Amino acid sequence: MIRDFVSLSFQNARHRKLRSWLTIIGIIIGIAAIVSLITISKGLEEAITSQFNKMGTNRLMVTPKESNFLSLGQDLTTDDVKVLEKISELKWITPYLIENANIEFGKEKHFRQVTANTVDDIAGRWADIDFRVGEGRLWNQEEKYSAIIGTKVAEDMFDRKIRVNNNIKINGQKFKIIGIFEEFGDPESDNMLHIPIDAARDLFDKEKGVSLIELVVKDGVDLEDAAKKVKKILKKARNNENFEVNTPQQLLEQLGTLLNVVQIVFISIAAISLVVGGIGIMNSMFTSVLEKRRDIGVMKSIGATNKQVMLLFLIEAGLFGLIGGFIGIILGSIAAYFVKIIASLFGFQLLRISVDIDLIFFSMAFAVGIGMLSGFIPAYQAARLKPVEALRYER
Numbered sequence: 074m075i076r077d078f079v080s081l082s083f084q085n086a087r088h089r090k091l092r093s094w095l096t097i098i099g100i101i102i103g104i105a106a107i108v109s110l111i112t113i114s115k116g117l118e119e120a121i122t123s124q125f126n127k128m129g130t131n132r133l134m135v136t137p138k139e140s141n142f143l144s145l146g147q148d149l150t151t152d153d154v155k156v157l158e159k160i161s162e163l164k165w166i167t168p169y170l171i172e173n174a175n176i177e178f179g180k181e182k183h184f185r186q187v188t189a190n191t192v193d194d195i196a197g198r199w200a201d202i203d204f205r206v207g208e209g210r211l212w213n214q215e216e217k218y219s220a221i222i223g224t225k226v227a228e229d230m231f232d233r234k235i236r237v238n239n240n241i242k243i244n245g246q247k248f249k250i251i252g253i254f255e256e257f258g259d260p261e262s263d264n265m266l267h268i269p270i271d272a273a274r275d276l277f278d279k280e281k282g283v284s285l286i287e288l289v290v291k292d293g294v295d296l297e298d299a300a301k302k303v304k305k306i307l308k309k310a311r312n313n314e315n316f317e318v319n320t321p322q323q324l325l326e327q328l329g330t331l332l333n334v335v336q337i338v339f340i341s342i343a344a345i346s347l348v349v350g351g352i353g354i355m356n357s358m359f360t361s362v363l364e365k366r367r368d369i370g371v372m373k374s375i376g377a378t379n380k381q382v383m384l385l386f387l388i389e390a391g392l393f394g395l396i397g398g399f400i401g402i403i404l405g406s407i408a409a410y411f412v413k414i415i416a417s418l419f420g421f422q423l424l425r426i427s428v429d430i431d432l433i434f435f436s437m438a439f440a441v442g443i444g445m446l447s448g449f450i451p452a453y454q455a456a457r458l459k460p461v462e463a464l465r466y467e468r
Contacts (some may be wrong), residue, residue: 100444105401107343135307148282149282162290164289187266192211223257287334354390380456387449
């Protein structure tokens with residue numbers, strides 16, 4: 074019987090092709106959006122986690138707390154660095170100064186972010202993170218006006234590629250390129266431009282300013298305990314708590330929360346499409362019940378029960394959801410892979426797209442469920458029709 078009902082539902086859908094497509098288009102869009110967004114979000118989360126793992130798990134980041142109307146933000150300074158240098162649990166204390174500047178090469182000029190850092194013992198400071206120089210070398214302490222750049226800066230920023238030993242100008246000051254980083258796979262890292270912090274202080278007139286401080290704890294020291302100690306000592310020295318001390322896990326959780334919020338917003342928008350699709354199925358099923366009143370009367374007059382009539386229309390509604398879900402999954406997967414291709418073209422190579430089998434089953438079941446739920450009231454109405462009244466109906 075079920076097989077007959079499914080066959081009949083397929084015939085009805087093929088008989089009214091245009092109406093059937095218009096009925097399921099909302100389901101297709103909604104499921105496609107859900108599949109693509111969840112898949113992309115998962116890929117982004119994996120890429121971010123991978124990058125954090127490469128940055129090392131024994132690091133702390135000290136940053137100024139964001140300012141608001143109640144508490145104005147206060148920059149970190151070299152005084153904070155001196156305080157941190159007294160903490161025995163810390164192996165490396167690396168201050169960074171981040172500013173925007175005009176970058177000149179030949180006759181071209183671009184406005185770009187410049188990152189300045191301490192260069193003494195830089196090989197030791199960067200030993201366990203993914204900062205590897207592909208061409209050239211790291212700094213010597215005597216080289217004040219020298220720079221190491223990312224692959225995107227070297228290859229794409231200007232019409233002519235920048236090579237090791239070429240000179241660029243930063244805010245009018247000449248800098249020699251001594252190294253080019255290996256490709257990271259994400260645009261932000263591949264667009265890095267690093268210079269010594271002493272040069273940056275002269276360049277940007279920042280005698281004591283610090284944008285952030287990177288801390289590396291010694292082997293065997295608990296990261297959370299070190300973070301608490303750093304926070305306590307800095308709070309006492311600064312006489313305020315207008316700063317943040319974050320572990321890699323905390324930063325990862327913050328980014329994860331942001332991704333979840335974005336995902337919820339987009340899925341909510343997709344849910345609207347599913348609701349519209351459900352209403353479309355309901356309208357189509359009401360029309361179908363109206364068109365088949367005499368057929369329902371004939372079925373009931375030869376022995377069909379209310380449950381059988383209701384099941385017939387529920388299967389037809391579920392079929393709309395099944396077809397819409399199937400097409401939506403295919404289109405959503407294609408969209409996710411298309412986003413990966415676009416991301417790669419813009420330099421973001423870390424995004425990995427893999428459609429989870431659980432997501433496929435969930436999306437299919439959800440689409441069928443939406444279809445059957447939308448068709449419940451029309452199916453119930455069809456089941457309650459009396460044979461005599463149904464047979465009197467004239468199309």
